[in-house]
Amino acid sequence: MRCKPKQMISKTLLLLLLLVNASFAADLLPSWKDTAPKKAIVTFVEQVTREGSPSFVPVAERIATFDNDGTLWAEQPMYFQLAFALDRVRALAPQHPEWRTKEPFASLLKGDVKAALAGGEKTILEIVMATHAGMTTEEFEQIVRDWLASAKHPKTGRLYTEMVYQPMLELLDFLRANGFKTFIVSGGGIEFMRPWTEKVYGIPPEQVVGSSIKTKFEMRDGKPVLVRLPEIDFIDDKAGKPVGINSHIGRRPIAAFGNSDGDLEMLQWTTAGRGTRLALIVHHTDAEREWAYDRESSIGHLDKALDQAQAKGWTVVDMKNDWKIIYPVEKQ
Amino acid sequence: MRCKPKQMISKTLLLLLLLVNASFAADLLPSWKDTAPKKAIVTFVEQVTREGSPSFVPVAERIATFDNDGTLWAEQPMYFQLAFALDRVRALAPQHPEWRTKEPFASLLKGDVKAALAGGEKTILEIVMATHAGMTTEEFEQIVRDWLASAKHPKTGRLYTEMVYQPMLELLDFLRANGFKTFIVSGGGIEFMRPWTEKVYGIPPEQVVGSSIKTKFEMRDGKPVLVRLPEIDFIDDKAGKPVGINSHIGRRPIAAFGNSDGDLEMLQWTTAGRGTRLALIVHHTDAEREWAYDRESSIGHLDKALDQAQAKGWTVVDMKNDWKIIYPVEKQ
Numbered sequence: 001m002r003c004k005p006k007q008m009i010s011k012t013l014l015l016l017l018l019l020v021n022a023s024f025a026a027d028l029l030p031s032w033k034d035t036a037p038k039k040a041i042v043t044f045v046e047q048v049t050r051e052g053s054p055s056f057v058p059v060a061e062r063i064a065t066f067d068n069d070g071t072l073w074a075e076q077p078m079y080f081q082l083a084f085a086l087d088r089v090r091a092l093a094p095q096h097p098e099w100r101t102k103e104p105f106a107s108l109l110k111g112d113v114k115a116a117l118a119g120g121e122k123t124i125l126e127i128v129m130a131t132h133a134g135m136t137t138e139e140f141e142q143i144v145r146d147w148l149a150s151a152k153h154p155k156t157g158r159l160y161t162e163m164v165y166q167p168m169l170e171l172l173d174f175l176r177a178n179g180f181k182t183f184i185v186s187g188g189g190i191e192f193m194r195p196w197t198e199k200v201y202g203i204p205p206e207q208v209v210g211s212s213i214k215t216k217f218e219m220r221d222g223k224p225v226l227v228r229l230p231e232i233d234f235i236d237d238k239a240g241k242p243v244g245i246n247s248h249i250g251r252r253p254i255a256a257f258g259n260s261d262g263d264l265e266m267l268q269w270t271t272a273g274r275g276t277r278l279a280l281i282v283h284h285t286d287a288e289r290e291w292a293y294d295r296e297s298s299i300g301h302l303d304k305a306l307d308q309a310q311a312k313g314w315t316v317v318d319m320k321n322d323w324k325i326i327y328p329v330e331k332q
Numbered sequence: 333m334r335c336k337p338k339q340m341i342s343k344t345l346l347l348l349l350l351l352v353n354a355s356f357a358a359d360l361l362p363s364w365k366d367t368a369p370k371k372a373i374v375t376f377v378e379q380v381t382r383e384g385s386p387s388f389v390p391v392a393e394r395i396a397t398f399d400n401d402g403t404l405w406a407e408q409p410m411y412f413q414l415a416f417a418l419d420r421v422r423a424l425a426p427q428h429p430e431w432r433t434k435e436p437f438a439s440l441l442k443g444d445v446k447a448a449l450a451g452g453e454k455t456i457l458e459i460v461m462a463t464h465a466g467m468t469t470e471e472f473e474q475i476v477r478d479w480l481a482s483a484k485h486p487k488t489g490r491l492y493t494e495m496v497y498q499p500m501l502e503l504l505d506f507l508r509a510n511g512f513k514t515f516i517v518s519g520g521g522i523e524f525m526r527p528w529t530e531k532v533y534g535i536p537p538e539q540v541v542g543s544s545i546k547t548k549f550e551m552r553d554g555k556p557v558l559v560r561l562p563e564i565d566f567i568d569d570k571a572g573k574p575v576g577i578n579s580h581i582g583r584r585p586i587a588a589f590g591n592s593d594g595d596l597e598m599l600q601w602t603t604a605g606r607g608t609r610l611a612l613i614v615h616h617t618d619a620e621r622e623w624a625y626d627r628e629s630s631i632g633h634l635d636k637a638l639d640q641a642q643a644k645g646w647t648v649v650d651m652k653n654d655w656k657i658i659y660p661v662e663k664q
Contacts, residue, residue: 194582205582217571224600239549246558250526250537268556
């Protein structure tokens with residue numbers, strides 16, 4: 001039997017050329033200033049990739065996990081997935097006349113988001129279930145794709161997928177060029193992220209870990225479908241992140257990246273492993289180019305994790321002073 | 333900053349050489365006879381890898397899922413994980429004096445496995461919880477490693493990891509050489525498989541999907557651990573397999589391999605996608621070299637899936653007549 005690996009060979013050659021190139025590249029992290037965080041990243045990668053070094057880590061174990069909201073893309077003035085849910089409430093309202101008098105939907109439809117969300121987590125859960133369940137996985141994927149192709153951020157007027165952080169895109173590439181497998185480990189919905197993470201971050205669906213609702217296998221007209229049920233399956237936040245990492249990846253990361261207290265346990269879990277580890281927190285300090293928030297913010301609340309970072313010597317990125325640019329659109 | 337991609341380059345060169353070699357190799361499936369199943373596999377792979385062909389599938393979407401028990405390794409006279417659990421009951425008995433009078437443990441400890449398992453699924457669950465929960469994930473991994481390094485199969489006297497099917501090992505390699513990402517999707521415990529699938533099958537932990545119990549993040553003496561709880565999290569069998577595939581992989585496989593009715597929904601889910609698909613069932617027909625069982629067997633029960641295979645034209649491997657050898661030890 002003859003095998004036809006032509007495509008594989010050309011891909012491999014391409015990879016080879018890229019790698020040779022990389023070794024001579026002046027800088028693979030051009031949007032990072034030459035400050036402490038960049039030095040910490042480069043030093044860490046050199047240590048774990050240098051063969052014969054006591055810190056050397058085989059390629060298979062070079063697992064890096066990234067939070068998404070506030071770490072890879074922005075999260076203000078509200079988590080983007082919540083903006084998606086609110087848009088879905090508006091789109092679905094004609095099919096739900098009862099929402100006109102039922103909270104939180106009534107307030108939402110009147111445009112009073114603040115009143116609608118006053119009920120806190122329970123209310124948000126209700127909105128998520130009303131907008132994320134009841135369809136097949138394929139239908140939901142299409143809804144997400146359609147929304148992302150057209151919805152605009154209220155402050156910048158840009159597509160949400162344009163509000164990713166250019167320095168973090170470079171960091172993802174840099175790690176992958178050094179043999180790392182990059183994963184998302186986010187409190188956001190796993191099926192909300194998967195339709196676009198490969199294109200935007202180079203992270204394929206099978207390397208996305210997130211919160212989920214239950215699904216059920218059904219035959220419909222002789223065709224199998226997975227139906228999304230209005231029932232929480234898993235919350236991938238705080239102490240749930242190491243659980244999600246264990247469940248999906250089955251190895252402990254050697255590097256983890258977050259921006260809030262929701263990432264604290266992931267950073268603890270990562271750094272508690274043997275050998276050289278990297279824990280990095282993106283600190284939102286740039287009120288002008290992005291947003292400035294930490295201990296007092298309900299979105300991206302960063303308090304305990306910031307204290308631990310100081311106590312443990314984790315790397316903290318000061319967005320204002322460590323990043324040359326924020327968004328890809330600023331590239332020259 | 334200088335990057336040191338030496339190791340990556342040598343790995344890449346090695347891969348390149350392997351691929352060039354592969355294209356001239358007379359046969360990458362040497363343990364398969366030149367019968368229909370081998371032809372179906374080779375034809376399928378040629379179709380989906382031929383660029384420009386209407387059946388062409390990009391590398392990123394070449395997802396292949398494999399059941400484990402009875403598909404990649406043997407499963408008689410009982411699922412190997414059950415043998416592990418029974419050995420654990422014996423090992424733990426001194427710490428559980430109450431087991432001397434409590435079923436199913438009392439019968440087990442007297443050596444009467446049949447009486448012990450008479451309670452069916454509920455009993456097995458009880459045994460699994462007593463033996464698989466209550467320790468950290470790291471402790472459990474070590475217990476599994478230790479058991480596999482020493483426990484012997486009652487019939488063959490071999491290590492359980494030696495009772496994998498040589499033709500399937502070749503199939504895994506063949507698919508990977510053609511750009512496929514290979515996953516296990518098994519009813520077996522995910523943490524029971526992960527410690528050894530990379531070494532035995534070349535399938536890394538992050539590509540293993542299985543049944544699971546819940547885990548809980550805890551700090552113990554300032555060190556984070558994941559504790560295994562006596563509570564079912566997910567059963568990756570039957571209609572659970574497409575759910576597990578969706579949850580862990582997030583893409584539909586284009587090829588799936590199973591051996592029992594527990595794999596039926598995975599095969600349906602796989603073949604219902606657009607384009608060229610491969611569904612294959614390993615039929616245990618070789619009472620001499622392995623075991624012969626199907627419709628009447630409680631272990632590896634194969635009835636509905638065999639009917640569907642005939643109706644839908646899925647590939648069925650007749651182990652006796654399609655495989656030259658069964659186990660790696662028979663290689664010359």
